[in-house]
Amino acid sequence: MAIVVTGATGHFGRLVVESLLERGVPAGDILATGRSTERLTELQARGVRTAVLDFDAPADGVLSAGDVLLLVSASEVGQRARQHQNVIDAAVRAGVSTIAYTSLLDAAESDLILAPEHKVTEEALQASGLPVTILRNGWYTENFEPALAQAQATGAVLGSTAGGRISAAPRADFAEAAAVVLTTEGHQGKVYELAGDNSFTLDDLATAFGDVLNTEVSHRDVDADTHREMLAAAGLADGLVGFLVAVDQSTAQGALESSSTDLSQLIGRPTEPLATTVQGWSPSRAA
Structure with missing residues (x-):
């Protein structure tokens, strides 16, 4: 086996x-x-x-x-x-x-x-x-990595989440949880809701980006139609535009927020905070 x-x-x-x-x-x-x-x-x-x-x-x-x-x-x-x-x-x-x-x-x-x-x-x-x-x-913090290059170029993080919170964690934390389940007993039949310990908003993401870039980064929150128009004007494909706006609308309704501690309990430690993960990124890598 x-x-x-x-x-x-x-x-x-x-x-x-x-x-x-x-x-x-x-x-x-x-x-x-x-x-x-x-x-x-x-x-x-x-x-x-x-x-x-x-x-x-x-x-x-x-x-x-x-x-x-x-x-x-x-x-x-x-x-x-x-x-x-x-x-x-x-x-x-x-x-x-x-x-x-x-x-x-x-x-x-x-x-x-x-x-x-x-x-x-x-x-x-x-x-x-x-x-x-x-x-x-839950959401991988790395899903936001491409936005770092955007923040460097424009000084802003764009979104239509209306302040919705995101309980994200880095992929490595979720991968570690999977490894625990694959190598220990007692998990069959279980459904684990896996999420980061500390949720954040796009305001918090902009602050974290500003710390990495050593400059001020703002969060520009717009309505869904404006978001769609701005993404299309930036040259994104229609399918990607629709996907990104749909995710933000669900985020606004709380779809990416969770109070579950299953992830930290499985890995036996707190999940990595947003600021720590973002410090490991660079604009050139995110571009």
Whole structure:
């Protein structure tokens, strides 16, 4: 058997593998998968097993009886329910021992544009008959990293969140929680609402950016229509404009705020604060 991590070529999956290694899991007991193993060569050099697992193709021959599987949600919005079902079906056929899935905060009730595919996947997992753990990940602080370059160029953070609060944490904290669930007992059947300990607003984000840039950064909060017009005028594609405005509107309604302490309890420490995470960014990297 192995601990199998899907999407290990992506930011989150790679961090989960690193967390597993840090927790003392033998490299040979980890199977890191992705659409191509070319981006996993550094892990291979450290003894981690690798394999191709494409969400658009059956995963038969990759998974084995008794495996512990982390299904990291796919990145192609609009295709994920189907892609996740491919992996779930293969897991059932292989007889894996358990599946943990990276879902979305409050997925069953959330009005976030991303929620429906996560809800469908959770339902498919429950219908699979396999032991399941749901990791409902909140917002990654790194989702705001591209805005640092914008703040440097314009002196402002643009949004239409109407002061909505965001209980974000860095990917590494969520990845560590996944590693805990994959390597310890007592998590089957659990649904964890994972969120940062200290929520923040875009005002707070602007302040953090100002500290990094050593200049004043303001938060420009506008209505949804104005936000949409400004993003379009900046040259963003229609689909991305719609997505960003929809997320901000849901944020205004509280979709990204949570009082849950599941994340800090799983990792055994407080989640990393916004200011600490932002201090590790640079405008050139965010551009």
